[in-house]
Amino acid sequence: MEPPSTADAAVFRPVRAGNAFEETVERLLQAIRLGIAVPGDRLPAERDLATRLGVSRVTLRDAIRSLQEAGYVESRRGRYGGTFVNEVLPLPQPLSERGGGGDLVDALTLRRVLEAGAAEAAALRELEPDDRDNLLARLAECEAAGVGEYRRRDSRLHLAVAEATGSASVTAAVADVRMRVNELLDSIPVLHPNLAHSNEQHRRIVAAVLAGDAAGARREMAEHLEGTASLLRGFLS
Structure with a gap:
């Protein structure tokens, strides 16, 4: 990813404690949808990202695992490992035709x-x-x-x-x-x-x-x- 920007800081800001998991998922999806993390990008390191979002590493891992299962990110091991945005992302689901x-x-x-x-x-x-x-x-x-x-x-x-x-x-x-x-x-x-x-x-x-x-x-x-x-x-x- 590029060096932190104003938009980056706005998305990866502390979440509220009451719904930490759900808001962490929302923030990560926002980063992907807004192009702050584009396909192929590696997300910030787990420790850094957890600190910036103000959540525990357990909560962050649960959020990343959920997005991995949903097809948005993948985890790679090794020296150059980490969590990467998938090259091909799921298509947005259509909202109700009512509006x-x-x-x-x-x-x-x-x-x-x-x-x-x-x-x-x-x-x-x-x-x-x-x-x-x-x-x-x-x-x-x-x-x-x-x-x-x-x-x-x-x-x-x-x-x-x-x-x-x-x-x-x-x-x-x-x-x-x-x-x-x-x-x-x-x-x-x-x-x-x-x-x-x-x-x-x-x-x-x-x-x-x-x-x-x-x-x-x-x-x-x-x-x-x-x-x-x-x-x-x-x-x-």
Whole structure:
């Protein structure tokens, strides 16, 4: 790669701790998409890149491994080894024909407003035993799900949070936006580290709702949604 430039520094800047893996993937994809790292280039050394992004080397390795599996980079051993951008990159997946990139931004904005608000409203409500049982059951299903069924189980958990608001209108709105988001998610690869991280966040969301912590539920849901948004922006923008 060429010596660090302003653009280089802007992309390889520290990520936020809450979604370190997802934002690291997004930054690496940005570097490739923006031509900061072109096909054939070697990415900065692992130690340097981890320092610049403000993440652990374990998180960086997970991100690089995920991009390797998705066909964006390859790792080479030896004296002149490292992580290199593939000469032939995957073709960008087509966005929804309803509006391309605008549809992505619109769907993510609507989802953030609806689902963060739903988590807050659920936490403010005095939940019935059935609501609590439903949340815990959907959480357990999500944690036990394999890759092939994860997104379906994930959707069901998010709908359970909406159902816990006691509002049929909120639940219907969340279901609608989830359909749009799932269409976008189906256009990107499933990344195993993201699933583990999502499950950790799901536990915190459900715990906050069950504890009646409205501010915490909104905060945890917003952070969780931003992780998904980072991956979608990285792969689809």
